[in-house]
Amino acid sequence: MDDLGRMDSPIHRIDARAKIIATAAFVLAVMSFPRYEVSALMPLFAYPFALIAVGNLPAGYLLKKVAVAAPFALFVGIFNPLLDRQPMGMIGPVAISGGWFSFASIMVRFTLTVSAALALVACTGIHRLCAGLKMLGLPSPFVVQLLFLYRYFFVIGDEGLRMLRAAEMRSTGARTLAFQTYGTLIGHLLVRSMDRAQRIYRSMVSRGFDGEVRLLRREAPGWRDVAFACGWIAFFAFARSWDLAEFVGRWLSRGPS
Amino acid sequence: MSDPMIDITDVCFTYPDGTEALRGVSFRIGHGESVAIVGANGAGKSTLLQHLNGYLAPTRGDVRIGGQAFTRERIAEIRRSVGVVFQDPDDQLFMPTVFDDVAFGPLNLGVPPEEAERRAVASLDRVGMAHLRERPPHKLSAGEKRAVAIATVLALSPDVLVMDEPSSNLDPRGRRRLIELLATFEHTKIIASHDLELVVELCPRVIVLDGGLIVADGPTERLLSDEPLMLAHGLERPHILRHRHPH
Amino acid sequence: MHMADALISPAVGGTMWATSAGLIAWCARKVKGVCDDRLVPMMGVMGAFIFASQMINFSIPGTGSSGHLGGGLILTILLGPHAAFLAIASVLTVQALFFADGGLLALGCNVFNLGFFPAFVAYPLIYRPIAGARRAGGRAWTAAIVAAVAGLQLGAFGVVVETKLSGISELPFGTFLMVMQPIHLAIGVVEGLATAAVVEFVARVRPEAIATTPAAALGQRSLRPVLAGLLVAAALAGGGLNWFASSHPDGLEWSISKLTGKEELEGSGDGPRGPAARIQEKTAFLPDYGFRPAESKPAPAESSAGPGAGPWPAVSAGTSVSGIVGGLITLIVAGLIGYLLKRGGRTTT
Ligand SMILES: Nc1ncnc2c1ncn2[C@@H]1O[C@H](COP(=O)(O)OP(=O)(O)OP(=O)(O)O)[C@@H](O)[C@H]1O
Ligand SMILES: [Mg+2]
Numbered sequence: 001m002d003d004l005g006r007m008d009s010p011i012h013r014i015d016a017r018a019k020i021i022a023t024a025a026f027v028l029a030v031m032s033f034p035r036y037e038v039s040a041l042m043p044l045f046a047y048p049f050a051l052i053a054v055g056n057l058p059a060g061y062l063l064k065k066v067a068v069a070a071p072f073a074l075f076v077g078i079f080n081p082l083l084d085r086q087p088m089g090m091i092g093p094v095a096i097s098g099g100w101f102s103f104a105s106i107m108v109r110f111t112l113t114v115s116a117a118l119a120l121v122a123c124t125g126i127h128r129l130c131a132g133l134k135m136l137g138l139p140s141p142f143v144v145q146l147l148f149l150y151r152y153f154f155v156i157g158d159e160g161l162r163m164l165r166a167a168e169m170r171s172t173g174a175r176t177l178a179f180q181t182y183g184t185l186i187g188h189l190l191v192r193s194m195d196r197a198q199r200i201y202r203s204m205v206s207r208g209f210d211g212e213v214r215l216l217r218r219e220a221p222g223w224r225d226v227a228f229a230c231g232w233i234a235f236f237a238f239a240r241s242w243d244l245a246e247f248v249g250r251w252l253s254r255g256p257s
Numbered sequence: 258m259s260d261p262m263i264d265i266t267d268v269c270f271t272y273p274d275g276t277e278a279l280r281g282v283s284f285r286i287g288h289g290e291s292v293a294i295v296g297a298n299g300a301g302k303s304t305l306l307q308h309l310n311g312y313l314a315p316t317r318g319d320v321r322i323g324g325q326a327f328t329r330e331r332i333a334e335i336r337r338s339v340g341v342v343f344q345d346p347d348d349q350l351f352m353p354t355v356f357d358d359v360a361f362g363p364l365n366l367g368v369p370p371e372e373a374e375r376r377a378v379a380s381l382d383r384v385g386m387a388h389l390r391e392r393p394p395h396k397l398s399a400g401e402k403r404a405v406a407i408a409t410v411l412a413l414s415p416d417v418l419v420m421d422e423p424s425s426n427l428d429p430r431g432r433r434r435l436i437e438l439l440a441t442f443e444h445t446k447i448i449a450s451h452d453l454e455l456v457v458e459l460c461p462r463v464i465v466l467d468g469g470l471i472v473a474d475g476p477t478e479r480l481l482s483d484e485p486l487m488l489a490h491g492l493e494r495p496h497i498l499r500h501r502h503p504h
Numbered sequence: 505m506h507m508a509d510a511l512i513s514p515a516v517g518g519t520m521w522a523t524s525a526g527l528i529a530w531c532a533r534k535v536k537g538v539c540d541d542r543l544v545p546m547m548g549v550m551g552a553f554i555f556a557s558q559m560i561n562f563s564i565p566g567t568g569s570s571g572h573l574g575g576g577l578i579l580t581i582l583l584g585p586h587a588a589f590l591a592i593a594s595v596l597t598v599q600a601l602f603f604a605d606g607g608l609l610a611l612g613c614n615v616f617n618l619g620f621f622p623a624f625v626a627y628p629l630i631y632r633p634i635a636g637a638r639r640a641g642g643r644a645w646t647a648a649i650v651a652a653v654a655g656l657q658l659g660a661f662g663v664v665v666e667t668k669l670s671g672i673s674e675l676p677f678g679t680f681l682m683v684m685q686p687i688h689l690a691i692g693v694v695e696g697l698a699t700a701a702v703v704e705f706v707a708r709v710r711p712e713a714i715a716t717t718p719a720a721a722l723g724q725r726s727l728r729p730v731l732a733g734l735l736v737a738a739a740l741a742g743g744g745l746n747w748f749a750s751s752h753p754d755g756l757e758w759s760i761s762k763l764t765g766k767e768e769l770e771g772s773g774d775g776p777r778g779p780a781a782r783i784q785e786k787t788a789f790l791p792d793y794g795f796r797p798a799e800s801k802p803a804p805a806e807s808s809a810g811p812g813a814g815p816w817p818a819v820s821a822g823t824s825v826s827g828i829v830g831g832l833i834t835l836i837v838a839g840l841i842g843y844l845l846k847r848g849g850r851t852t853t
Contacts, residue, residue: 006391027609031514035672069604073508083674099674106672110510114604121601127353127393129601139532141544145594147353148548149555153598154395155347156549157556164560182562182698186573187705190553194710197549199348201542206310206341207413208333208365211541213352216360216370216377273712351545 004057005125011055015225016124016132022047022232023120029236030112036101040243041108047232048115055123062122066114070107077106126150131215144213155196160189260324261285262417262445263309268318270304270469278304280469281318288416291446293456293477296466297491302421302449303344305466309419309447310339323416337366340410340444344421346402350394355386355405358394362413380412381405384438400431404438417445424452453481453495465490506599506614507663509607513670520666521612527620528593531586543587550579551591555598564694571694576622577652578699581631581639585623592619617662626655639707648703649696656692660684 005012011019026047033041052059084099121129127147134143163185167177177185201209238244263286270279278301286292294302307313308320311327320327322335343349352358359380363373381387384404394402403423410418423439424432436458439446450456456463456477463480465473467490473480480486482498509517535543554575561570575595579588593615599605606614635647664684668677 003396023608027509027607028514028518031509031512031517031609065604069508073510077510077673080674083676102672102674106510110508110607113509113607113609117601117608118604126601127357130353139529141532141535142528142590142594144544145547145551145590146597148351148545149551149591149594149598151351151353151393151395152549152552153555156552157559160556160560177560177562179562179565179697179701182560183701183705186557186560186698187702187709189557190702190706191710193549193553194546194706196348197546198542199343199345200351200545200549202307202312203341203343203349204351204361204545205541206312206336206339207362207409208336209361209541209544210365211536211544212365213544214361214364215357216364216373351548 004055004122005128007056007123009055009123011051011123012125013224014228015221016128017136018221018225018229019120019124020129020132020136022229023116025229025233025236026116027113029240030109032240033105033109035105036098038101038104038108039249040239040246041105041112043239043244044112044236046235048112048119051116051119051123055119057119057122062115062118065118066111069114070110073106073110077103077110080106127215134215140213143215147213152193152196156189156193159192163189260321262288262290262323263447264319264321264324265308266319266321268305268308268315268320270301270308270313271316272304278469279308279315282466282469282471283318284464284471284474286445286447289443289445290462291448291460293460293463294447294449294466295451295453295456295463295492300466300490301469302466304469306341306419306421306447306449309417310336310341312341337413338416340413340415340418342403342406342410342418342420342423344425346399346406347394349406349409350397350402353393354390355381355392355394355397356390358405359390359408359412362409366413376412376414377408380408383411384408398431399426400428400434403427403431403435407438415444417447418442420446420448420450422450422452423448424450424455453492454497457481457495457497465492467491506596506606507610507617507666509609511667511670511672512607512610512613513672514609516666516670517609517612519612520616521609524593524612524615524619527589528615531589534586535590543583547583547587547591548594550583551594554579554591555595562698571691571698573698573702574618574652574656574691574695576618576655577626577631577648577695578702580623580627581648581699581703585627588627589619589623592623613662613666617659617666621658621662622651622655625658626651630654640704644704645697645700648700649693652696652699653689653692656688656695657685660688 026044030041030044051057052062080103081097081099084097084102086098124132130143130146133146134140164177167181167185263284265285266283268279268282269277271277282301282305294305296302304313308315309322311320311332314327322339325331325335327335350358352361356377359377360373363376364370368376378387378390381390384407386401386404386408389397389401389405394405397405403426407418407420407423420439424435427435432452432455436455439448439459446460448456448460460477462475463473463477464471465480465486472490473483473486478498481492481495484494487494535547554573557573558575559572561572563570576588576592579591582588583591596606596614596618597611600608600611600614631647631651634650635644638644638647661681661684664677664680667673667675667680673680
């Protein structure tokens, strides 16, 4: 993800704030559709597709991430077809119940919002994203918290995995630990993490840290950035108000007659 | 030259848990000198270095940098003049990108953003890492991390460079580069290290520490070739000095 | 129990976002006010620790399943409520952004469910009174288990309520509750055990680390405002729940549409009719292909909505062949645009 965020493309160059605002509007637009809506949501795929395409992001990789996250939505949504059996539409001779529509709608929304979120991160990068959030008013201690969390996740994750490997070698080789071992291992990891926090603090202080972490990011939004946000928001509003899919479908089905 | 750069008199330090890490250490280091501090694990090297920028205050004794004692008003100024490169670069590189990390110090000094950026770029250039500026630190190799950690300190334009185990975790090439880089610095240098060959190449003077006490202080070649001294304090004669004979 | 965007209505998501954002702002101010700079790296590293620790599991004897640290409670024990809340929120944010674990709109719900309850309810009202200053021994273990269970029960309840209020899933409230609460009882016990074990370990090998954790002071000093805030929040939540409970789901949607001036419910009898509804009415003429749900009577969930509530969206809901065809085609067009953009991008770069 990091590497994706550092690539260069017209989308990467857009101000982080513009992308955050557009994505927030996108998520709101998607969520505001009525629960049985499926086809009218389709035009909205243009947003994640555009980010992925213009940003040169690996679509397969992002798709895999979306799929990994799917089970929860699937779990809660799958009951809809069972519980809502009122017929709502026909495909040829087969009546489709409302539950299936709402289920399909859940899955489509899920795919839309998750892929847009991932694409946003992938075409912005965490530090620009955080800087953008800060400029949009997110409290600075929280922004710093996000940055530190992200930074040390890798360090402590590595440390944890090394300890786990060592523990596995000495045990029966089971993937999961006995509770006793777990407490000791995680406790050790925690103590080490605390020591590390102390050493980081020491190195911050020795470079003049005074409680405030300053980020050097001077992005001034240009007309491109404003156009990006406004253009997409207009598109979302349009797609929300007019069912484009329905228009196209009707136009086609009327065509032959 | 009036005052020595670093003047340490009878410094003792006891950790809160009762460990006596330093038990009366005294030495002086002049401007532009390069001094190595060697000693076995637990000898007190890291503890001693932490006194040099006031992170630890001696339980007894006196630490002066450029003639100044650590007082509440002076501590920020002294910290600026003493740049410490810590043992684990992961502790030193905590910002999201290399560039942010190097700019962290100057920005804390209240330097305007443009100037901070200029300094950061210049320091990165100095250690040959300017091409990494937008990289996140966790994606760097050990050698790159070390070089960037040095840049973060250089950006503060210190008079003294204090380094704890600068060559640990480096492969031979990374280590060679580091030695060459350090050799170009004019700063007063204090290096704590187990890498005695690096010490021989960079520091004409060495201080041997054992159990919180100074057991020897003198010219590197003579002390490090002194086999009995080395062995008595958990060290060994470095290879490059093997073929030479102590006088 | 991370909630996904797809299950949440904008009204619920937005409300919870505002609530969590407010809490974050408040905690951020608190943490900044403590003037203990050590908290800055400590919070970050502790958040990373929780994140990393979740990669490591222990086996639960006799069940064949495994558990790990959830984190809310242990962070609060180590950092105090305010700093812990920020740390939890940051973990959830990174999970949402990088692992698509929990959605963006749902983030407010998740932060509230997994952060507020352990930090501001379970810890001050249960853990501290029981454990006091003890970090090892029977009382500390009891405190951790009871507090973890309580925190997770409340969190699970939050998930059910938020899902229900959103009205997107058809799961009946009672059934969902009956599934979620017992599951989270078990998860809570496991979480409590893990928390107690780790805390005890640290207390044993590094007693000073736990005693000198910067937040020990922070937690104490600001307990009273927390309790006051809690009361207010409880009152608000109670009132809010009553209001929600007494109004049917369509009423919620309708009031939101009124608030935002957006048309959520086309065809609703009492809602203002926006341009979308008008357009759809005018164009809804494909009787062979589309159903007007007004005729194909509402789904079970809406039967509770009472007669006043309009049916769900008109033409689009009754979508059939035309909708499916149209949907597919727009999807293809969207994909095609992406493809062309990509090719365009290639040539310019
Ligand atoms: N935070 C601490 N609390 C208590 N004792 C400590 C602490 N840090 C170090 N010590 C003890 O102080 C003594 C000196 O440690 P120090 O880290 O200075 O040694 P060192 O010479 O740097 O060793 P190494 O070569 O392993 O880095 C050791 O006995 C060590 O156990
Ligand atoms: Mg050391």
